[in-house]
Amino acid sequence: MRIKVGISSCLLGENVRFDGGHKHLRLCTDSLSRFFEFVPECPEVGIGMGIPRKPIRLVGDVQAPHAVAVHDYQLDYTAELTAFGQQKAREHKGLCGYIFMKDSPSCGLFRVKIYQKNGYPAAEPGRGIYADVLKKAHPLMPMEESGRLNDPLLRENFISRVFAYSDWQQLLNAGLTHHKLINFHTRYKYLLMAHSPVYYAELGRMLADAGNHDVEALGERYFSALMMVLSEIASRKTHTNVLMHIQGYLKKKLSSAEKQELADIIDRYRTAELPLIVPITLLKHHFNNYPDPYIAKQAYLQPYPDALSLRNTI
Template sequence: MKIKVGISSCLLGNEVRFDGGHKHSRLCTDSLSRYFEFVPECPEVASGMSIPRKPIRLIGEVQAPKVVAVHDNSVDYTDQLKTYSEHKAQQLDELCGYVFMQKSPSCGVFRVKVYQEGGYPAAEPGRGVYAKAVMEAKPLLPVEESGRLEDAVLRESFITRVYAYHNWQQLKKQGLSYQGILEFHASYKYCLMARTPTHYVELGRLLADAGKHDIDDLAEHYFSLLMENLSVLATRKTHTNVLMHLQGYLKKVLSAKEKLELGNLIEQYRTNQVPLIVPITLLKHHFNNHPDPYIEKQAYLQPYPDDLSLRNAI
């Protein structure tokens, strides 16, 4: 089953841009589409703008800008785009992530220019009207811009969060229980430790008193903290910490030669000589030969399909 992920329509090659063109992302259509069912949206066209059309930009207050035509600020699209965006943002419950077009006055997430009097952009970057509405309506939904997905670390982070979000939604569909939340947390132990180990401890403390909380309140609080944690970028240092923890589960079953080989690969990863996939592959090989019921449940060893090759470049 493919995971539903929203996407700016132009990134799929649809000719919906102001000039009648597109911004086709091969990464999305050739790679990610194998596992994601992309749900396209062009809020500018959907809110009533034509193809082609005059380009638009944001002006005024950074937090509440107006949307106007670039060459004629009296042509104001603010109300129609904002109204459509806020309405559409309430209809995205099936999505587990969103890929937006960067720099767009409707879809940009980071560094969107908001122009001031005199024609200069504000020092503080803005956010596209539609992207802002989606992020306010779905604050835990993993979002990223297409250009940033070309960065291997950001791409791995985004897809890890999409799969975690999807797995949580599946758990909710099955029916929440205290035991189910505890097992979910246990499965994400090392994914969390690879981001910020202190947050893993905080989540553990929350769940230690799980039975004292209303199940829905507990789930909401837990998942909010989980997604906040997973939004932190993992580093070689934090990944190395996790790899060494996993290595500890094998100390009684590996030969001295095997321990040395594994330890050397982890050190080579730490010092940037090999990518993460190298020690991960050897760890998975050893755990296949020496199964451990706790490790078998860990999402860290396979947080997403292997053939996405995300760990080959980090």
């Protein structure tokens, strides 16, 4: 089953923008659509604005801006966009991520211009009205915007979080137990370590006496911390640390030459000579020859389908 992900309609090539055009993001239609079931929304169209239409912009207080028509500030669409966002936040409970259109006064997630009385944008940017409502309603859901997905690290981080979010939702749907929670954490051990060794240790301590806590409450605290940790961008240093930990499971299996080759490949990744996919592929090769049940269930070795090729560029 493909994972349900919300998206700004224009990013799928739909002609819904104010000028009657689109902002087709081919990453979504050519690559991600194989694994994501996109749920498109255009809030301006959703509240009855036509195509084409007069553009809108954010104005006023940075903390509570208004969405108004550029040609007439008396035409205020804030309430309609807010209500539409609240409606969709209730309807879209099955979503595991959202991709927004950058810079949009309705859908922009980061650095949206908020204009002041002098006609210039405020020094502090804001967030689109619709995107802000959804973010507040689903604070743990992975959300990203189109422009930032051009960055290989941000793209990999977002997609990794979407798959983790979906994994957790499946666990909840099957019924959360203390045993399943511990198994989930065990599978995510090295992925968490790659994002933050410090917080990985804290999550381990959180579950140390899991049986003494209500599983639902503990699960909520754990998942909140999990998504916070995974939102951190993993570095070459932390990835190298994880690769070396996993390498240790092969030390009694490999020949001296094989161990030296693996150590060299990991070090060449550390010094940015090679992308992450190279040491990962070599580790998988060795574990195919020398299976280890603990390593086999680690999400780190395959947090998403290999076909996405996300580790080829980081």
